[in-house]
Amino acid sequence: MSLRYALLALLRVGPLSGYELQKEFSLSVGHVWHAPDSQIYPELRKMEAEKLIEGEEQPRGQRATRRVYHVTDAGDRAFLAWMQAPLEYARVRDPAHLRAAYLEATSPAAAREFLRRHIAQWERELAQWEGELLRIAEVSNPMLVRRLAVTEPQDRERTIAFKRFTYEGLVDRARVEISWAQRGLKLIDELEAAGGVTPDPSAARV
Amino acid sequence: MSLRYALLALLRVGPLSGYELQKEFSLSVGHVWHAPDSQIYPELRKMEAEKLIEGEEQPRGQRATRRVYHVTDAGDRAFLAWMQAPLEYARVRDPAHLRAAYLEATSPAAAREFLRRHIAQWERELAQWEGELLRIAEVSNPMLVRRLAVTEPQDRERTIAFKRFTYEGLVDRARVEISWAQRGLKLIDELEAAGGVTPDPSAARV
């Protein structure tokens, strides 16, 4: 249900077509809320039906058109209302920690492989988010630049500060996941050293 | 798709009815993978249809029955295969960080309220997970006790160690979320002090 607010957040900066929106999306808000194009286009249509945004057909070349959306007053109010409403937290559903809880059921090799992949996964995210922090610091992210261009001077500092704050939180989270998995690798080493030669665990039930 | 593996993990300890499973679920694996009863019962039926588990009707009182499930060999193999397969990571979809990225669009009061709720939310989770760590340390979680009872002595240490490892990771995560939100509160204070009297931001578009 947050997708529409992510889209509204982008559109509040200025009108965009579905395609542009989708591109910007993956380069900005997509870092915290993923959505494929196949979800974005229908959601835009739905939002238009609910009068949160309005689309205008624009000619493109000789025959083609594109649909450029802008936020309506109702859309703006809906966004600000969402900002003030209590956030709904999804219930915990964490496959990595689920698996971690039962690592004794598999071989040390498989356990290590799982943790190494976990580290790789979060290092990819970390790199993305750190890159974004850099682009915030040097004010080079195009979406941020456009946003600042339509922001009152006295609000620009806040705008940048909250973006930085957001990505710092994501970076922290990634680091925690990585260091947790590294501790897991160490734990497996220790258990293996303590237990000596481990029997084939795939033979043991439970 | 992890629900069935969460259920298999519990059933591998010993046969349980849907109702018992659901109770145990919310007290153990439910801490990392939430599922309501309305999802558990149908999933058990599906797993039975796929021969991963088998159910036996047992009489209860005069007329009632209950269905007790146990893991089949195929179910056991499916669980171990899942443990060895690469984990599928869900795409990022984080409503709290999404909102954090646009806090400049709302009032400092609303921003603070959001962060305070975020802290409260994660403190609830933290308390649960720390409680679980305690019950692991004193080996008083009933599910863990039953698991250890059917575990080879030389594997008991590993079993406990991985449970502890899992919940330590969750605790770390909760702490990071809390300290992030606390930094956010401080940031709002600083911005307010620097900006002096802030104009009503609900009037400003973008």
Added chain:
DNA sequence: AATTGCATGTAACAGGTTACATGATTGC
């Protein structure tokens, strides 16, 4: 002329949520 990018979707399915629905048994 071919490739890359612009542009917009549909269809089928999986997974999860919420609300609703029903009845037996046990303990007080």
Added chain:
DNA sequence: GCAATCATGTAACCTGTTACATGCAATT
């Protein structure tokens, strides 16, 4: 007799995923 709890689901809905489908425009 009543309440709590044991016990098991169904139905409608929403969100999101994956795969498929189409065609124009601009550049090399």
